[in-house]
Amino acid sequence: MKKNTKILLFSVLFLCILLFLILDLIWGSVSIPVEKVFAILMGEEVKTSWNYIILNFRLPKAITAILVGAGLSVTGLLMQTLFRNPLAGPYVLGISSGASLGVALMVMASVILPGVFGLVYASLGSWALVVAAIVGASVIFFIVGMASIRISDSVSLLIIGIMFGSITGAVVSILQFFSTPEQLQSFIVWTFGSLSGVTWIEMRVMAPIVVAGIIMAVLLIKSLDALLLGENYARGVGISVNRIRIGVIICTALVAGTLTAFTGPVAFIGVAVPHIARSIFRTASHKVLLPAVILIGAVLMLCCDMISQLPGNQSTLPINSVTALFGGPVVIWVIIRSRNVKASFS
Numbered sequence: 001m002k003k004n005t006k007i008l009l010f011s012v013l014f015l016c017i018l019l020f021l022i023l024d025l026i027w028g029s030v031s032i033p034v035e036k037v038f039a040i041l042m043g044e045e046v047k048t049s050w051n052y053i054i055l056n057f058r059l060p061k062a063i064t065a066i067l068v069g070a071g072l073s074v075t076g077l078l079m080q081t082l083f084r085n086p087l088a089g090p091y092v093l094g095i096s097s098g099a100s101l102g103v104a105l106m107v108m109a110s111v112i113l114p115g116v117f118g119l120v121y122a123s124l125g126s127w128a129l130v131v132a133a134i135v136g137a138s139v140i141f142f143i144v145g146m147a148s149i150r151i152s153d154s155v156s157l158l159i160i161g162i163m164f165g166s167i168t169g170a171v172v173s174i175l176q177f178f179s180t181p182e183q184l185q186s187f188i189v190w191t192f193g194s195l196s197g198v199t200w201i202e203m204r205v206m207a208p209i210v211v212a213g214i215i216m217a218v219l220l221i222k223s224l225d226a227l228l229l230g231e232n233y234a235r236g237v238g239i240s241v242n243r244i245r246i247g248v249i250i251c252t253a254l255v256a257g258t259l260t261a262f263t264g265p266v267a268f269i270g271v272a273v274p275h276i277a278r279s280i281f282r283t284a285s286h287k288v289l290l291p292a293v294i295l296i297g298a299v300l301m302l303c304c305d306m307i308s309q310l311p312g313n314q315s316t317l318p319i320n321s322v323t324a325l326f327g328g329p330v331v332i333w334v335i336i337r338s339r340n341v342k343a344s345f346s
Helices: 003-026 034-041 048-083 095-108 114-124 126-150 154-178 181-192 200-219 221-228 231-236 241-263 269-281 286-308 319-336 338-343
Strands: none
Touching (some): 003 034, 048 221, 048 241, 048 269, 095 126, 126 154, 181 319, 200 221, 200 286, 221 231, 221 286, 231 241, 269 286, 269 319
């Protein structure tokens, strides 16, 4: 693809983010005129209720959508490259399940071990969920990463990831059995996934970690391109494969764990977006794919957020159900065209 064409595509994607961001601020159960939305964003005092809705609800929700779309898409790209597996992602390989287990332990295990988890949860506040999710995601991803050193078959790695997901699901089920109805309801609602629960205070915790993870991914671009040509080639040009694995582990655990802690497990985005980017830009170079998945992921999550809104109704659909409508068909398409997809990794 020519350089001018790539620049044009990136420009279109960037404009799409701006367009869907404005639409996401306008769209909702309460109708607010477009000119009033711009006035509020410019700092004008329009109407107390409208100011509150835009500045304290819709704007942080839209920014969360951008961070979730960009962050999960980046982790999906990193994992697909590391495992050389077109179906790899934080959800498929059990990373989100590990993060969910960490949150479940922190939220619900206080009934079983109130002296340990209850004290930590009460003292750390919102940081407790972040730490728990990151630790849970790191443990599962580390185990899967170590298994990938000994097992080169992608199907086997997928099975291992699914098994870890089943094991963590079983532990969560046991915790749910011993939990109080209030804790159980809180965790189940969390598993549905939601972009609207992140406040500005929580954004100060979530955004820096996600941005730091994305910057870390940018620093791995050259190493990831070398890894596409095989581990032997990467070692031949002086790149440490183990360092790449550790870098991807840290990056994925930070981003996926943090996002899962605040928004719940959001499925399919990490798997689907890298394939959409490869189809649009027709390249395997991470120098192009990394910014592409950031922009495409942000646009897709903004679209999903708008679809989840029910105009005229105070309720919103679980974000997981909406992302599955987009990501599910993409994953099916990947499986059907697996030969062509595998060729893009070689």
